[in-house]
Amino acid sequence: MSKFGILVLLAIAFLSPALAEQGNAARGRKDFKACAPCHSLEPGRNMTGPSLADLWGRKAGGVLSFDRYSDALKASGIVWNDDTLDQWLTDPQNVVPGNEMPFDGIKDVGARADLLAFLKEATKPGAAPARTAQSQMKGMSGMMDGGGHDPNLKSLEPARQVKTITYCRDTYRVTTADGKMRAFWERNLRFMTDTSKDGPEKNAPAIMPAGMMGDRAAIIFAEPEEIGRFIEPHC
Ligand code: HEC
Structure with a gap:
């Protein structure tokens, strides 16, 4: 590995552990709007992507009720934590080549810290499902564009x-x-x-x-x- 590569790794190792702690969860809740069309924070609610409930400490590709994981993600051997999530959200295709999350990544380190601070709280077991970010989206985009938390279709006007x-x-x-x-x-x-x-x-x-x-x-x-x-x- 080049010296530069080692330096980058060291920098990541040095900077990241504190990242989720540095972030501002209130701002992160807004940043989650970029994720909410595809991810719920509610246990068991899978959308385009798997539910993110209980994310910290879980194996990548580990939500058993989600049927659409790529082989690449399942075989990655990643366990989600402050570091691995920060890398994933920076550049998903670089971390797991061939994964099927249609998302380019968040290049701004501050925005990632905010988002991680929010996610760390909101994905804890028992955390109230944070529907706010998701329902805020709904009015915007027309809900069937995959947006937000869809209403229960059994009780419609x-x-x-x-x-x-x-x-x-x-x-x-x-x-x-x-x-x-x-x-x-x-x-x-x-x-x-x-x-x-x-x-x-x-x-x-x-x-x-x-x-x-x-x-x-x-x-x-x-x-x-x-x-x-x-x-x-x-x-
Ligand atoms: C357009 C849809 C889409 C968007 C937007 C999106 N994701 Fe994903 N995400 C996916 C899909 C699909 C997968 C599964 C990928 C695979 O299996 O290769 C995934 C996988 C993941 C995983 C791995 C979960 C696991 O169980 O291993 C995490 C973590 C994640 N996304 C977080 C985020 C966050 C945070 C955002 C917002 C910054 C985001 N995603 C935005 C669709 C999306």
Whole structure:
């Protein structure tokens, strides 16, 4: 290893252990907005990425209920602590080449310290699930862009409860429980499933706005088999 490499390692070893302690957790809570679209702090709630609850001391790739870890992360042998998390958040692809977290990293050492200070508290076993950062996001981005903590789809207002979907040429027509019908260009309507405890009841899909313009929506079904059954070709 070059002298420079050793120096860098020494510098990391010297600087990092204190990093989470140096940070400002209140600022870090805001920085967590960069993570919240993909990560929950609630135990067992996996999204694009695994739940971050109970992160310190756990093996990388170690959340058993998360099915989408890359082989690279699982084989990395990393145990998450102040040091390894600081390195991961600086440049994930450098730390675990081939991992599948779509995130470039946070280059600012102060921002990383803040975020780690927040995470260290918020991921402790028994820490109240910090939904604040996540719910703050929701209004911004339209929740179906993967953002934040989605509402329970079993208890929605009638305007969100789908009764029928018809398909004619390039148009889906969606009728909701409030009696309203909306037409969508076929490329603007997405079909999704949510089999979690927050998913919709069987045969009672939910419609959620998607994107900023109001012309797009997502329909979320209880299970994939429902999708074809629900859509009625009809002009
Ligand atoms: C666009 C989605 C996305 C964003 C944004 C994102 N992550 Fe991730 N994260 C993932 C995915 C997916 C994985 C799993 C990667 C793999 O298996 O290779 C992951 C893995 C991780 C892991 C390893 C967890 C484990 O169980 O081993 C940590 C820690 C983590 N992310 C922290 C963060 C933090 C902190 C942020 C914000 C600064 C962040 N991530 C932003 C999607 C994301």
